[in-house]
Amino acid sequence: MATAVSSRWEVVDVAPKIGSAIHTDKATLLSGERAKDIREIMERRGVIVFPEINLTDDEQIAFTHTLGTFAHEDGEGAKDGKDSVYPITMDSSINPIADYLKGAFFWHLDGTMSEKPILASIMSARALAPVGGETDFCNTYAAWDELPADEKAQVEDLKVTHAMWRSQLYWKPEPTIAELEAWMARGANTLPLVWKHRSGRQSLVLGATALEVEGMGTVESEKLLVKLRTWATQPQFSYRHTWKLGDMVLWDNTGTMHRALPYDHKSGRLMMRTKLEGEEAFA
Template identity: 25%
Template sequence: MSDTVVADPKPVLDKPLMHYGRRTLDRMAPGAEQPAYKILGITPLTPHFGAEISGVDLTQPIGEDLAEELRQALLEWKVVFFREQTGFTAEHQLELAGVWGPPEPNPFFPKTEHVGVSRLAKDAKASGNKNIWHSDHSFMVNPALGSVLRAVEVPAAGGDTMWADMGAAYDNLPEDIKERIEDLVAVHDWEASWGALMNDEQKAAFRKNWPQVEHPVVVRHPRSGRRTLYVNEPFTRFIKGLSEAENRDLLDILVLQARIPEFQIRFHWRPDSIAIWDNIATQHYAINDYFPQRRVMERIAIAGVPL
């Protein structure tokens, strides 16, 4: 698909990478009805993004009333957290993810005992590697709708995870940038990230099943309808129909929106903590600052839908 980049150079964008001034920080899509909760206790982490949830034991069976409130809470807050879920197992995690849909295994993660559950372990040898803001599985035709992550072993200090609200990122783009990107399509690919760990033979084998895919630069969230900026640093390779110079400048503006603090939350893990995030509405970043301690997490990605 590389021939979809226009070769003839055009004038590059003369725009700041960050928008300055008052920001629009809406929790929900315009016109959305405020949900009411009878089971869940909601403690916001910021006024518009992220919340800790109390009043529920996730080791118990999840009835439809609770499932519906969980779906409402995730749609409203984009990332939700649970503390002190003692005894929460991989089987409980699969049941919880099933509130939204079936699991979607990552083809690059090692297989585990439970299909769809990926163990993410980093110790003294691996810690300290640089991370990057990203959206899980954007290199797939139907990217993951969400993810459920549980803390198995956490360092005494460090190892937090951050999330960025990409609906807020879109809302605060300059109007001329919004107009320009409204109908643009970007190509996503895994090779520059996961492929960096492979030899040519391995990459060729994966390429047979995982070709480059295309997604709108601005997606309508499949459940809320909210406009959301959908490009990320490791997987978005280029925007179709633009010159290389235009791609470089425009993507610099778009991917850096995830780094704006007003769009972010930061969560400190404790044993038996659980996070669920909307993978279309957010990007995330696992902070690798805990060398030489060990951090072990288990993640389930929830199967996605066309964007």
């Protein structure tokens, strides 16, 4: 007969409108008995920190499975036919496409090139930079909720073209034509500016891949996108996580944006990431 897990479980909010820390132990997480609670907190708070939980790669994979369907995207999450963690590092000897990850230093959500983006990411700290490397998060649900009513009315039905190449120009504004064409080969995707979730909640869809608002001139489009990004990333909607070794952070990719803060790319900073498969298309 199975024995119920009885262990530490303490939930503390880390910022007013985003983020909670759960103080618990490995056995509780790996049992799956708190999976429903974790998913509820993730949707409500956007970000969950598990301070210094120190899961191994295999334990992180097992924990990911307790929360939903393990995501395998563009070569991530699978190795030799088995689920695996994905290394987030600027060391190209560990991750051959490290340059692509440089877009992560700017506000974004993952999956804007997809019809159905990933539900969530889970990332653990294996090695840290001496200076920098924090991760910022902002709550795009809360940002929408508190947008003035007249501004909501102006933007709620707008659509935005997103393109991967736009985000790459943030870190390399003068690419070669070969680089630009390779980025552009990823195509573009038109998404609602305001995501009307099946839960009834709404969130802003912004970030570094946002190229242009449909039906709006280039100048006015850029002004609107920058204005809304500035709004959504204000301190009251944001949380900055300063990593400690062994920390694991889970975030709702459908209701937040995130970015890494700069650090020395030769520092050896290494994060291991897993993802949950998307459960809802942009709408």
